[in-house]
Amino acid sequence: MNVILLGPPGCGKGTQAKRIEKAKGLVQLSTGDMLRREIADETEIGVQVKETMNSGQLVSDKIIVALIAKRIDEPDCKDGFILDGFPRTLGQADALSSMLKEKNLEVANVIELKVDDESMVTRITGRFTCDECGAGYHDEFSKPREPGVCDICGGNRFSRRADDNEETVRSRLVAYHEQTAPIIAYYGEKGILRSVDGMASIDKVTAELNEVIG
Secondary structure: OOEEEEOOOOOOHHHHHHHHHHHHOOEEEEHHHHHHHHHHOOOHHHHHHHHHHHOOOOOOHHHHHHHHHHHHOOHHHOOOEEEEOOOOOHHHHHHHHHHHHHOOOOOOEEEEEEOOHHHHHHHHHOEEEEOOOOOEEEOOOEOOOEOOEOOOOOOOOEEOOOOOOHHHHHHHHHHHHHHHOHHHHHHHHHOOEEEEEOOOOHHHHHHHHHHHHO
């Protein structure tokens, strides 16, 4: 079974994809993580997309689809995958559909996480991670028990993603509404679109997603 999670930046797609991965035995494919890994490894693709990602713009369809095509050929994806953060445009949706068709694959469920824009700005700009173990925190919603000390490993060095600033976040939200929202209708016409309340508690969202996926 192959699943797509849709929604604006910071709506919880990544968190929910990890939970579905554990519950359903599917493999989470985060295009954002794939691209950041390319950047960290300083590959040819990584060099090309670094500036684009930092400015909050969209990476070319050709690069993303090529990364996904390569990844889903790996053995761990044989039982299905969850796409988190892709497709973002109608062009990407078409390219993804064509690529999957060539592999005799299809998407079973496309699920939209519906959220409020202003809440997304607060969620994203306030998040930070431990440099030692990668544990995630938030200025308002999930602070370390002891200020400046990671609950998990005791580390005291934290960082924020370069693109987690208000200007870039708002730019990404504009891009989402202008370029991504139209694919809601695209998948709706295919009869595979479902929506859940992304503003509900994490556990409630997980329960609704599991019910939709079955």
